[in-house]
Amino acid sequence: MNTAPMNIFTDTEVKVKGMDALIATLGPVDAERFVSLMMREPFDYTKWQEDLWNDKPVEEISRMAMERRRRRL
Numbered sequence: 001m002n003t004a005p006m007n008i009f010t011d012t013e014v015k016v017k018g019m020d021a022l023i024a025t026l027g028p029v030d031a032e033r034f035v036s037l038m039m040r041e042p043f044d045y046t047k048w049q050e051d052l053w054n055d056k057p058v059e060e061i062s063r064m065a066m067e068r069r070r071r072r073l
Helices: 011-026 028-040 045-052 058-072
Strands: none
Touching: 011 028
16 A cells, blocks of 8 residues: 655646646647637536546456556556
8 A cells, every 4th residue: 555645736836737748748839728628618527527438347447457557656
């Protein structure tokens, strides 16, 4: 069991890391476009989360989460 403390980021750090991730994935222009789209169009985060993994069984989601956690350690 990992007993290392979990990182807790400030709101500013979360925003910076989020933008960095968007820019790394989409590039600077499309990252700005994504932010603009999210602010302009209504977005129901709860509904999005409910529908996010409908096509995957629980076992696969669990496996994906464990793999991601292993990569972060």
